[in-house]
Amino acid sequence: MIMAKIRFATVWLAGCSGCHMSFLDLDEWLLELAQQVDIVYSPIGSDIKNYPDNVDACLVEGGIANEDNLELILEVRAKTKLLISFGDCAVTANIPAMRNMLGGAEPVLKRAYLELGDVTPQLPDEPGIVPPLLEQVRPVHEVVPIDLFMPGCPPSADRIRATLEPLLRGEMPEMVGREMIKFG
Ligand code: SF4
Structure with missing residues (x-):
């Protein structure tokens, strides 16, 4: 009997892509992973535009910083069995949330694009292209339920491998100890 592969996805919201770069640091283990999963959605290794149904793990x-992030994470949650908050920006909102202390989206946009704009200062405004910022950046679990946190x-x-290997065996990883839950 041919076993169905695990339907696996990764999603990039308000982060610097450094967590995805660390995922690529799995190097040759990615080949082992590829034998056990189908990557059905990801900014790396996939050109699929729409998040599919019936994803096993993502x-x-x-963090959740703009309306596109919000729309996507609601869809992702609805279509995913096991949702993993991947990295400090997902777990705590981290760097993107530094703007939260500046009083909302408008003062941040004005500061960045008008006050500090050297040439033709203007606010980014292209409906359907530039997603409006949310007033506050929020960690993912404040918006949708999360099944596992990987700081x-x-x-x-x-740490990524130590998290994924048990999942591939159908077990939940133990996220304990410095090696698994240290921030930063
Ligand atoms: S936690 Fe955030 S800032 Fe750190 S590498 Fe990941 S996306 Fe980048």
Whole structure:
């Protein structure tokens, strides 16, 4: 009997992509992973535009900072069995949330694009292209339920592998100890 592969996804929200770069640091283990999973959606290794149905596990990088992030994470949650908050920006909102202390989206946009704009200062405004910012950046679990937290900025390749290997066996990883839950 041919066993169905695990339907695996990764999502990039408000993060720097460093967590995905760390995922690529899995190097040759990615070949082993590829034998056990179908990557059905990811900013790396896939050109699929729409998040598919029936995803078994998904790594989510980044916080929820704009309306596109919000729309996507609601869809991802609805279509995913096991959702993993992947990296400090997903777990705590981390760097993207530094703007939260500046009083909302408008003052941040004005500061960045008008006050500090050297040439033709203007606010980014292209409906359907530039997603409006949310007033506050939020960690993923404040928006949708999360099944597993994998902190780190970024999580090391070793930590990613130690998280995924039990999942591939159908077991939940033990996220305990410095090697698995240290921030930063
Ligand atoms: S947790 Fe760190 S590496 Fe990952 S997206 Fe955020 S800033 Fe980048």
